[in-house]
Amino acid sequence: MTSSDTVRKLGVADIISKSIRNFPAVFREAWPPIILFTIPLCIGQQYFMRAASDANLAENTRIYNTLGALSFNLTETLILFLVLPNIAYGLIKNFKTTGVITHFKKNFKHMIIEVLRGMGSIALGLLLIFPGLRRLFEYIFIPYIVQFDTLYQQGKVDALVRSKQMVSGYLWPVSGVYLITGALNLLASTYLMGMNVFVSLWGWLIALLVYIGVEILTGYMICLTFVRLQGIKGE
DSSP, X not given: OOHHHHHHHHTHHHHHHHHHHTHHHHHXXXXXXXXXXXXXXXXXXXXHHHHHTOTTSOHHHHHHHHHHHHHHHHHHHHHHHHHHHHHHHHHHHTSOOOOHHHHHHHHHHHHHXXXXXXXXXXXXXXXXXXXXXXXXXXXXXXXXXXXXXXXXXXXXXXXXXXXXXXXXXXXXXXXXXXHHHHHHHHHHHHHHHTSOTXXXXXXXXXXXXXXXXXXXXXXXXXXXXXXXXXXXXXX
């Protein structure tokens, strides 16, 4: 199949339109647990970023604060990888998923391991640029494999290999969805980071609401892409 054929078969345009149509329902389900985790983690990240940019502090202190901000950002990403897919997958498949705490206990350890493995592989690939970019798209479904793939949970498949198999033959449409969601997330994140909670609380709260809304929309879009590929490949 040509790239245009795979785009049509996956239904990229329908994925985007359906994600927009279903956004209100997904937002109602997702915002309470997400905002519960996001507020303290974003405030912590901004606190460390503010300290890291303070020219009056020693250089090593600013480095430690930069690492602190990165750790808060990574923690938030891992939590979003667990909370959003669990809610979105249940809504798409029309069944009730496990609660947040139960889901965390079951998947958090494996999520950390597999995401770090994927990041390491991508980093090595980026030494040659194009292999790294390809891996970035091929490993997009690692969080979904960890949480929803029966064979992975039975220990029969590797999460990185499984995600690569899912993307195989559909690299162009999947990378297109990834680039759209990534661009939206980058814009929302930049907007949020530009509004300092310690300077303008109301401005920061508005930016936070926009950021959470975009995260929910794009998270649902990626999850819907994953479910579509499951159907196409009979998995």
